[in-house]
Structure formats: C-alpha cells, structure tokens
Amino acid sequence: MNDTSRAIFQTVLSSDQSLSREERGALQRLIEGRPDSVREPAVNVDDHLLITQKRAAEILSVSRATVWRMTKDAVLHPVEIVPGTWRYRLKEILNLAQNGSAGVLNESFPRRKPEFAPAA
Numbered sequence: 801m802n803d804t805s806r807a808i809f810q811t812v813l814s815s816d817q818s819l820s821r822e823e824r825g826a827l828q829r830l831i832e833g834r835p836d837s838v839r840e841p842a843v844n845v846d847d848h849l850l851i852t853q854k855r856a857a858e859i860l861s862v863s864r865a866t867v868w869r870m871t872k873d874a875v876l877h878p879v880e881i882v883p884g885t886w887r888y889r890l891k892e893i894l895n896l897a898q899n900g901s902a903g904v905l906n907e908s909f910p911r912r913k914p915e916f917a918p919a920a
Contacts, residue, residue: 806831850879850887859893 813819813827856876857864867888870876876896878886 801830801833849890850881851890851893852887853878856888856893860897 809827809831813824813831819827851859853864853867857867860867867876871878871886876888876892878888881887
C-alpha cells in the first residue's frame with residue numbers, strides 16, 4: 801500500500817465515529833499491512849444444490865479453466881444433467897473452498913475421472 805492510501809485510511813479511522821469495531825479492525829489491519837482474516841465464500845442459502853462451472857469458479861476464486869483442470873484431474877466430480885451439460889455439487893465446492901483438496905478427497909465422493917471427453 802502506498803503512503804497516500806495509508807494516510808487516507810488513518811484519517812478515516814481517526815475521524816469517522818460511525819465505524820463498527822469490525823470495520824475499525826479491518827482498517828487497522830490494512831494500515832499495518834496484515835492480511836485480512838479468511839472469509840467464508842459468499843453463498844446464499846437460496847443457492848442450488850448443483851451449480852455451473854462459472855459459479856464454482858467464483859466460489860473457489862479461480863478461473864473456469866482451473867475448474868476444468870480440477871475436473872479432469874478428478875478433484876471435482878461433475879454431474880451430467882443432460883447430455884453435454886455438467887453441474888457441480890455445491891457441497892463439494894464449498895468443502896473444497898474451506899478445506900482444500902484433502903477435504904474433498906476425504907468426502908464420500910468417488911475418486912475417478914469423469915466419463916466425458918473434453919471439447920476439441
């Protein structure tokens with residue numbers, strides 16, 4: 801962080817009395833250059849049990865290509881809902897986001913390569 805940004809955050813911290821304790825703590829961590837605490841992925845209760853590759857990539861904070869590679873390497877196990885249309889289990893994606901690949905492999909999901917051919 802550059803000095804100007806740090807000075808702005810310090811000014812906000814000292815002058816804005818409406819900040820909550822959490823907001824003050826977050827600003828202080830930014831000023832000190834400490835990483836923010838690990839946040840849970842933003843997932844609504846209304847989310848579906850099966851999600852698209854795009855949504856899986858958003859939750860995992862990776863690209864769609866990375867999700868594809870994880871599928872190809874049997875880290876993720878998509879479900880074919882109609883021929884050629886694949887979805888990912890929300891539970892599996894959240895478990896991977898929270899626990900890493902070891903948590904996914906320890907789940908009851910079978911460790912096998914998906915039975916579909918990659919697009920040419």
